[in-house]
Structures are given as C-alpha cells and as structure tokens.
Amino acid sequence: MSIYIDQNTRVLIQGITGKEGSYWTKHMQDMGTNIIAGVTPGKEGQTVEGIPVYHSVKRAAGSHEIDASMLFVPPKFTKDAVFEALDAGIKKIVTVADGIPVHDAVQIRRAALSQKALVVGGNTSGVISPGKAMMGFFPYWIERVYTPGRIGVMTRSGSLTNEVTSMVVEAGFGVSTLIGVGGDPVPGVRFAEMLPFYQDDPETDAVVIIGELGGTMEEEVAAAIESGSFTKPLVAFLGGRTAPEGKRMGHAGAIVSGGTGSVKDKITALEKAGARVAERPRIVGSLLREILKKH
C-alpha cells in the first residue's frame, strides 16, 4: 500500500498533448502509472503514447473510470482546469503549474475543501510512490533519491527534496509516498491534511517533512502531533533558519511577514510537540536511524 496513488490508480492527464504533458506521460507510464485517458480541447481522436485524447474531462469521464487527474496546464488556465476536474467528480488532482495567481489558488482550495477533494500543488513536482506510480515529474531514475521504502515524505520544495531525500536513502531507508504540496502561499492541500493518510498507511513507519520559512503549515503539523491524531515518528528539515525577515527567499510562500512564518517559531512548535528537527539535510538520515531503532 501507499497513499494517494499506486499502480492501480486510474489517472487522467489534462494537457496531455503539450510538450511537457506528452513527455512526462511517457515517464509516468514507464514508472508504472496507470494512465487511461487524456484531455486537450480540440484534440479529441488523437492518441499520446497509446492513450486516447478527449476534448473535455466530461467526455473522458463518459468513457473511462477516473480516480485522479494530473494537470499539465499553464498557470493562468489552472483554475478552470481544476474546476473542470472537480465538476466531473474527480477527488484527486495534481497541478504542477508554477505561477498560479494567488486569488485563483484561494478559489481552487475553497472548491476542493467544499467537495472533499485533495488538490496537490501548484508549484510542485507532484506525488510519487517510488516503484509504483507517480503524478508529476520526479527523477525516479536516480536511485539514490527515489528508492522504495517505508518513509513518507512531504515537501514544499523541489531541488531541496532531492537533496534531503538522498540523505534518507543514504541512511538506508526508502520512500513510501512523497507528496510535494508546493512552494506557493496558498497550496491546494496542506501538510497536516495529509498526515491522517500516512497515519493509516501500514507501509509508512515515519514521516519526514521538508519545510521552510513562511506560512503556518509546520505549526499545523505540530498541532496534529500534539493533539494525538498523528502518532508516528516525524522528522523535519526546515530551510531558512538564518533568513532575514521581510525577504522573499525564492518561493512566493517563503517569507516572514506580519509576525508569522519564522523558522525559529516552527522549530519551537515542532520540538514541543515531540517531533525531531534536523539542522542540516544530512542529519535527517541519522535522526531517522536513531528514532526507528527505538521503535
């Protein structure tokens, strides 16, 4: 088992005929993802890597059972594409678009919350259960990063995920499911909302979160641990401990403003709840070894 996706999840690709869409469709298939249909307005009747293309999500859903939709859609059209998938009853949607307007992101998340759907992204690499399936673009062929295993990973970042996860693997572990919630200020799903799935997953022994300055997602994780709803060991690595206040550190969501978002506050909250916080990426591996030996 894994969470969010495995090899049985029936995946639709919105924007399948585009350059990125068709390129990553092939990679997702090669990794074992069960892609069953694609959508590009105006391109019905074509195929991409043997996958039939439809004009709309509704038309694709009329011919196929769909569990999840993967969007390769530019940021300015993402809101419309997410609404289209939600209207067709799809409950798992991943959008990798970098640059979604923040007012659109708010409306996307609101719609997802009210329909009890999980929209992952934007500004993310997506979701991967190594060895099983992925929705997004991960260098799954780099074995020192994407080795299957029993550690759940959640992240706000891309390259930093490769860096930290390589340390998890170097320490002798592997990944059950990795979810990139993305680097935007209003991500579709938040860390704490995915914790119950890791809690219930018999193939996840511990969770690593890769966070950074800005927002309150790490504090929400601390609250979930403190309330007793998440009880598995959790290790956090947070970027931006030494970042100056008021500067946006690369990601739109990575800024300390209005008195919230400092890494110091996040560390205090997580440690108080009983999570372990690694000062450097390499220490994530040694903390996991220390914790999991005890269990």
Added chain:
Amino acid sequence: MKLFEYQAKEVFREKGIPVPQSRLAQTVDEAVSAGKEVGLPCVLKSQLLQGGRGKAGLIKIARTEEEIADISAELFGRPEGVRILLVEEAVNIDKELYLSITIDPVKARGMIIACAEGGVEIETLAKEKPEAIVRERFDLTRGLEPFRARSVAYDMGLSGDTAKQLVKILMSLHQVFSRYDAELAEINPLFITGDGAVVAGDAKLSIDDNSAFRQKEYRITRELFSSDAEYEAAVDGIPYLQFDGDIGLMCAGAGLTTTVYDLINYEGGSIANYLEFGGPNYRRAVRAMELCLKNPSKVILVVTFGTIARADVMAEGIVEAIEKLQPDRPIVTCIRGTNEDRAVKILEGAGLKPIFDTEEAVREAVAIAKRGEA
C-alpha cells in the same frame, strides 16, 4: 509587487475611498509649491516601501513654507534614497482605526482585519490587544457582501454615520483587493476627522506577482529596488537578493538555495547575494553569472539538484559563462540531478573540480572566501 503610498492612494481614490488632498514633489521647489496648493500645515511623506516611516523620521509636518523647504531638503538627502515626497494636507485627526483585506490560506477565503485602534502596526496590536481585532472572512467567488461589511463596522463598535462611511470604504477596499489581485490592501491609519469624516491616512497595496499577466498597469521600476543587480534580475524574472558578504550564491531551486544560505551561515561564511536560476531559468547560467559578477564577492558557489533543470545543461551553461565572462574569482560547483554523470565530465573538461556533496561545497567556498580575506 508593493506599490508606493502615492500609487496606492491613486487607486483607492479611483475606487471611491476618501484620501487627503496631495501633490507629488521630486525637488525642494516642487515641495514648496505643492505645500502652497494643498495648504498649510502639510505633511511631507517620503515615498519608500519600508514600514515604520513615521518612527524613522521619514514623515514630517511642516507649518510654514520655510519649514517645507528645510524638511524636504533634509528628506531628499536621507541615506534611504528618497526620490519622491507626497505632500499632503494635514488632517484634523480625532481617532485612528485600522482596516485591511488579505488572504487566509488555511480557510481559503479573503479576510478582513479591522480594529477601532489604528496607527500602530497590526502585529503589535495583535500581541497587545488581540480582543480588539475584528476578523471577518468572505468567499472570493461571492465577493464581499454588504451585510458582512456592516457586521465588521458594528463589531468594531462603530455606529451611526461613522459606521456607514466605514461600510462604504470597506466595500471600495474590496473592489481594490479584487480588481488588483491584491495580497494585501491596507489602510493604517484610517482617520476619523474632527468633522466626523472617515479618510485614509496611509495606503498599502501589494499586488500578487503571479497575477502580473493580468495586472499590466504597474511595471517594476528601479525605485522599487535597492541595487541595480536586484532590479535587473527582477526584470529578467530571476530571484535575486542583495547582501554584503563574500560568497555569491548561484543555485537552482528556491528551497535548496535557502538551505545553502543557512549552511554558509553555519560555517561562519557570509553571503554576497542570493540568486536562484532553477525552474524556467535553468538555461540562463550566463545571465545568472553576469548578475553575480556585478557583486564584489570573493567566490561564486553553484549548487543544484534538478530534475527538469538538467545537470548537464546547467554544467554546459556554467562552462559557457566562464568562457564568455572570464570571472575574476573562483567558482565552486556542486551540480547533481538528471544526467549528472555527463555534467561531471563537462565540468572536468573545463578544468573545474566538481564536488558532489552540498556541505563539502559550502565548506570549500567558505574556505576560499576566508583565504581571500587573509
């Protein structure tokens, strides 16, 4: 993108929010004639984006023409680089309120924050008098409903004509928030004058950068940045921050760059600039290095671990940049990710010594910077 007060006030005025009479001045002479037009006494407000301008002495009252000349000369000479003064009529203030609209990312709604005690920063208010702050959330798809705006006014403890004026201002502020894809639209302080009029004393408007494609009126200008390199990088869409240390960062991936920034600090090094050329910019190593070289750093540190931002493409870019720009300082590279084996060959072929471990690369860069000091 943050607008200057005078720009935000233009927008507010357009949408029907009362603002004091004002003129802009770029010289002492202009300030004096602006003061005559708006009437004395007047307020001279330095147009800078930093908060706390009042405390920093960047906002001052002038009672005579001579005072306008003296004070404006002083403000134009300030080290912060004041280029524009907003010369504003002095309002007879009876009371100060706080009003803003922002986003609640957890509940995924717009959020009004209001308080019958304004003038101080809202973070300070939140700490000292949390019970005095009114928060009201609204659905972005529905927009702000009049009943909700009324509810805010009454929860603030306002009544009668003042409540009516606040509702009107709040509805207008929501129009600004929505029309300009704002991250924040704020009036602090919002004055109640001696005559009972409600007037915006200050104006903050921060437009979401991701909405730039549909918010074309405001383009970034040099005045918004503290250095040429920051401005040029912003025009090119390359995230860049200016610092005054020794090590120029030229990394890919925001989270990784931020982590390298931390690691340098842990090792006792200092950062000259933060530059992130991942994502859409990974083929622009030459431009990225050009920006880094504008800074007097002692070493440039390249750290990447990309997927789409392929290691081989970035390595080629670095080699090309070195050939073209002939940097006068050492380059430390730690390039990993897709096609990393080829990247190593490319770097070695150009006489560089690729490092494979981030911490080792950081230590190397810090050591070089320290040798440069000796």
